[in-house]
Amino acid sequence: MKKLASILTLIIAATTLATAQFGPGGPGGMGGGQRGDGNGRPQNTQQAPTFNLEGNAPKGNSKVFGFVIDESVSTAVEFANVALYIKDTKKVVDGTIADEKGKFSMSRVAAGEYNLVITFIGFKDKTIEVKVEKGKDNDLGVIKLAQSVKQLEEVTVTAEKSMIEEKVDRLVYNAEKDLTSKGGDAADILRKVPMLSVDLDGNVSLRGTSNLKVLINNKPSTIVASSIADALKMIPADLIKTVEVITSPSAKYDAEGSGGIINIILKKSTLQGLTLNVDSGVGIRGSNLSLNGNYRQGKLGVTLGGFGRVFYNKSATSLDQTTVRNGIPTLTNQTADAFDNGLFGRYNLGFDYDLAKNQSLTASVAFGTRNFTRSQDFTINQYTNSVLNSTSYRDVTSKDLSNSVDINLDYIRTFKPSQEWSVSGQFSQNKLTNNFFTDLLSNSQELVSRQKNLNKNFNNEVTLQTDYQTPIKQNQMFEVGLKTVIRQVNSDYEYLIANPTGSFSSDARNPAGLLNYSQNIAAGYLSYTYSTKNKYTFKVGSRYEYTTITANDQKGTISIPAYGNLVPSVNISKSVGKASTLKLAYNNRIQRPGLQQLNPNYNASNPQSISIGNPSLRPEISNNLEFSLSTNIKKTYLNVSVFGRQTNNSITRISMPSDSVVGAIITTFQNIGKEQTYGTNIFGNFFITPKWTLNGGLDLYYNYLEGQQTGLNGISSTISNSGVVVGGRLQSSITLQKGWAIQAFGGFRGNRVQLQGTQGGMGMYSIGARKEFANKKGSLGLATENFFGMRMKSTLTTPLFNQVSINNIYNQNIKLTFSYKIGKMKFTQTKQSKVKNDDVKSGGDNNNN
Structure with a gap:
């Protein structure tokens, strides 16, 4: 199981990189997707993208979603890797990454029994059994990841957010x-x-x-x-x-x-x-x-x-x-x-x-x-x-x-x-x-x-x-x-x-x-x-x-x-x-x-x-x-x-x-x-x-x-x-x-x-x-x-x-x-206001050139 999880982590990391290049949705995805922040972590400006890891994976009409947090400090684990694979065959059928709020979502999931594996550098892998019924959504709620002390000591740099990040448009x-x-x-x-x-x-x-x-x-x-x-x-x-x-x-x-x-x-x-x-x-x-x-x-x-x-x-x-x-x-x-x-x-x-x-x-x-x-x-x-x-x-x-x-x-x-x-x-x-x-x-x-x-x-x-x-x-x-x-x-x-x-x-x-x-x-x-x-x-x-x-x-x-x-x-x-x-x-x-x-x-x-x-x-x-x-x-x-x-x-x-x-x-x-x-x-x-x-x-x-x-x-x-x-x-x-x-x-x-x-x-x-x-x-x-x-x-x-x-x-x-x-x-997740008035020149300064 650990070997499979390690291989899965590498696959998802590669797919995440592909997503960073092609944009959300994998090849042909939209929005410019993500890119690294200089520390090995992707930076997501859109909703977390989804991608299929098996071309012949069964498709359905159910949805699996939840939130990933650090159990020690109760804050979001940004950009955690999430993969869904069939319980019996161990085949990976879907995957995604959590967004900056720790939220992840996979749609078009077929009915069946699965194992959901969540991985991220600095944390212990988490496996959850998921049973999906046809036409019904699965809300997994808050999922807590335990920190891996050994990993954190080895890869402090990759877990540290950069002082400066570049996103798609800013x-x-x-x-x-x-x-x-x-x-x-x-x-x-x-x-x-x-x-x-x-x-x-x-x-x-x-x-x-x-x-x-x-x-x-x-x-x-x-x-x-x-x-x-x-x-x-x-x-x-x-x-x-x-x-x-x-x-x-x-x-x-x-x-x-x-x-x-x-x-x-x-x-x-x-x-x-x-x-x-x-x-x-x-x-x-x-x-x-x-x-x-x-x-x-x-x-x-x-x-x-x-x-x-x-x-x-x-x-x-x-x-x-x-x-x-x-x-x-x-x-x-x-x-x-x-x-x-x-x-x-x-x-x-x-x-x-x-x-x-x-x-x-x-x-x-x-x-x-x-x-x-x-x-x-x-x-x-x-x-x-x-x-x-x-x-x-x-x-x-x-x-x-x-x-x-x-x-x-x-x-x-x-x-x-x-x-x-x-x-x-x-x-x-x-x-x-x-x-x-x-x-x-x-x-x-x-x-x-x-x-x-x-x-x-x-x-x-x-x-x-x-x-x-x-x-x-x-x-x-x-x-x-x-x-x-x-x-x-x-x-x-x-x-x-x-x-x-x-x-x-x-x-x-x-x-x-x-x-x-x-x-x-x-x-x-x-x-x-x-x-x-x-x-x-x-x-x-x-x-x-x-x-x-x-x-x-x-x-x-x-x-x-x-x-x-x-x-x-x-x-x-x-x-x-x-x-x-x-x-x-x-x-x-x-x-x-x-x-x-x-x-x-x-x-x-x-x-x-x-x-x-x-x-x-x-x-x-x-x-x-x-x-x-x-x-x-x-x-x-x-x-x-x-x-x-x-x-x-x-x-x-x-x-x-x-x-x-x-x-x-x-x-x-x-x-x-x-x-x-x-x-x-x-x-x-x-x-x-x-x-x-x-x-x-x-x-x-x-x-x-x-x-x-x-x-x-x-x-x-x-x-x-x-x-x-x-x-x-x-x-x-x-x-x-x-x-x-x-x-x-x-x-x-x-x-x-x-x-x-x-x-x-x-x-x-x-x-x-x-x-x-x-x-x-x-x-x-x-x-x-x-x-x-x-x-x-x-x-x-x-x-x-x-x-x-x-x-x-x-x-x-x-x-x-x-x-x-x-x-x-x-x-949990927050809502943001939509009003943006970007239209008046500031005044009273000396910097108008």
Whole structure:
């Protein structure tokens, strides 16, 4: 029997490899199937494929299915090999592998008596007797595998999930393996993800563009639409399971996001029973506390959680800028000391319920809160013709407050494996307040006057969508869907001034204003996937979106014509040999302006660097082409990709001298002429020893921008700027005995090209250690990061002004983290929401090139 099981394991492993090459369903299967993760384990992105090992095996109409878990920790055994053979003749008649949730299923099983054998490296083989009756399904329930200590000691590498995985249509970063980011937020995680770059404020860019979409558990959020940086601060790193980077989205995804899609998957309850997780951290620059409970019994699952994070940080900035007005140059030298205080929270309640064997209902509500305060003391010296003519002081307090809510409801009906229909709805709302208060002081530090800017913003979305997918034969998949998004964006703002002893009144120089902006999107898509016997997989589709906009401000109606976009997408993959995959992808994307780009509020919290939105912005259109090669060489995973992108009407920041404030510069958003980006990404995952891993990557791209700029004569002319941007990251983890682990990370991004200058580069680094308790229910960690602080230098140069800004951030941090899990659960399956709004440009950042 053991000999037969060993032979069977080899057969199934070979068949699994064939499945990885041909896609689900074996030769001619669909979807691109699976591929290795660099550790000898397949990675499944579709439902577990089935395959027959005997060409003349009897066929029937019964089904055998169940779940495979590790009996010691009650978690799923991902991708376990499952084989079914006739009890008397020992002939193998069917087989499959479990998916990432441990679920397996074999259909068309004939009546008879069988032995079901489950094998996986690191576990003892499991044999179960199965009696199949004609027309009746066999639910084997939860099947527990016992660990094989000897095997685990010999093959630790193959049982370890890689930090980076490549799936059919995306790259996956397994954040739950990241030790150094515990106690941080989502921005700390994203800084370590290949191809991504995150600046000090949490603004994200992918391959040189910040025009992308961030989803949370496949769902959008109005707070992400308003500001990606704000949303990332609300998500605790401890609750992030994986980060998916989708550089070439299919037609099923919204057409928005010219750079691609980032999908943050949070840890979910996949178990039966009751658990309670406590995660906490204390540091000299930030602290956090989260409490998450999961209860599942029978058909009902309930989750309830809350997370809070506070941070406190100092910075010092300097600004040197020269402006020319009426032929007279004015030099402004500004220094400021700042202190930041932030409090962020996110709270969620969700449930899923099995209405019937093939129907499920999922609902969730999530609340987010943000309270960010910055205090700055400005010293401003101004020179005319190199002679000091004024010195002033300002004490400025800025407040960014928000409250958000996301409510989702999903109904899913499954007709047969891979054939399902879903109806989904979402309500999302975000209320923001962006105020600042200023005290103006004289040379003798006496109060001269006071100023307020009160700005209330409102973002509301209602989404309805329906999707249907069905397999065609064994090697094809057809998908179709409809969607509508009703979006409302409002902004009301006013300026108030007062003398030292008087009350506040309206500022005649800056009158109150408003923006009412309604946007309706109607969309439909078709997608078709076809896999061939010679290891090609084609996924083609097209999506049409029609957008109507009505807008008005205090002056009246803003004319913004409706527009329609036909968005094609093509993804082609080819398995080469036993461990390599080639991919070629093309798509057309659009990018609509977000709230911060549209908001016309005149933000002068820094009197020499003023910002204002542009409600007349049009969407930008981009064409993207990508070619990549991924391969496994023994215990090493490598991926090399080259890409090109051209964007028309690119939304970017444009700066110009102020007409009303001497020496000041105003920055707004405009649709510049075009932007071109060409580059390459190289990254890999290496096992130096079975317990020592090293992964890292290099990003290199050329950026060209072209747009309009006003010269000294007041006439606009075409200008351009170009340059090469280099970035990279390196991370290493070592697993020691007795539950100890050490991890270190370092990353950098060079200067980035802007139309009018360059944005300064940055570097980040951290090192941490963690000790797991004997029962793995708790852990204690210590980490330090950025112990030398940071310095960023940016420049802007035009015929009308020159600006050099330097930002010193004292973000050295030491943090102690603690986590503990209470309760015991067993494995079951979860449901996922279907709504994915991928269609609004993030705002308020400096990364639009």
